[in-house]
Amino acid sequence: MNTEKATFIPDKRKYLFLTDQKGLVILQHVIDAVVESNLPFELVFIGGSSEDETPQTDVSMWLSQQKMGNFLYVSLQWDKLDSIKRLAEDIGFSNEEAQYIGYGEKKTNVFCCRCHGITVVREKETSEEKELPEIRCKHCDLLLSVSDHYSSLRDAYLGYVAKL
Numbered sequence: 736m737n738t739e740k741a742t743f744i745p746d747k748r749k750y751l752f753l754t755d756q757k758g759l760v761i762l763q764h765v766i767d768a769v770v771e772s773n774l775p776f777e778l779v780f781i782g783g784s785s786e787d788e789t790p791q792t793d794v795s796m797w798l799s800q801q802k803m804g805n806f807l808y809v810s811l812q813w814d815k816l817d818s819i820k821r822l823a824e825d826i827g828f829s830n831e832e833a834q835y836i837g838y839g840e841k842k843t844n845v846f847c848c849r850c851h852g853i854t855v856v857r858e859k860e861t862s863e864e865k866e867l868p869e870i871r872c873k874h875c876d877l878l879l880s881v882s883d884h885y886s887s888l889r890d891a892y893l894g895y896v897a898k899l
C-alpha cells in the first residue's frame with residue numbers, strides 16, 4: 736500500500752471522499768481543489784470513536800451506488816484503511832480510480848514459519864524503510880526475519896528463521 740500524499744486527479748465525473756477527522760486534514764488540499772473547480776463531490780465522514788462510526792455495510796452500499804468515472808479518496812488509520820480498501824476493490828474500484836492514504840501506526844502481521852502463529856508488528860508512519868527488523872514470534876519465541884512474501888489468505892508476511 737502506498738504512503739503517498741493525496742493528489743488531485745482532474746477531469747473525473749465525481750469525487751468521493753471517505754475519511755475521518757485526521758484524514759480530512761490530509762485530504763483538505765484535494766477537497767479544496769475540487770471545490771474551487773466546482774466539481775461534484777460527496778463526503779462520507781467516519782467518526783473518531785467507534786460508536787458513531789458509519790457502519791461498513793453503509794459504506795459498502797454507498798460505494799456500490801457509485802457510477803463509473805467517479806474517483807475515490809480514502810484517508811483513514813492504516814488498519815481501517817485496509818478493510819475499506821478491500822471493500823472498495825471488491826466493489827470494483829481499481830487502483831486507477833482510487834487513492835488510499837493511511838496515517839498513524841501501521842500494523843504488519845508476521846506469520847511464523849514454525850508455529851504458524853501471527854505476531855503483530857507496529858511500524859511507525861515515518862519509517863519509509865520497508866525492511867522490518869528481526870522480530871520474535873510471540874507464540875513460540877522463535878527469532879524471525881520478515882520476508883516480503885505476503886499471504887493475502889493470512890493477511891500476513893511470512894517470517895522465516897533468522898540466521899543464527
Ligand SMILES: [Zn+2]
Nearest residue numbers: 847850872875
Ligand atoms: Zn512461532
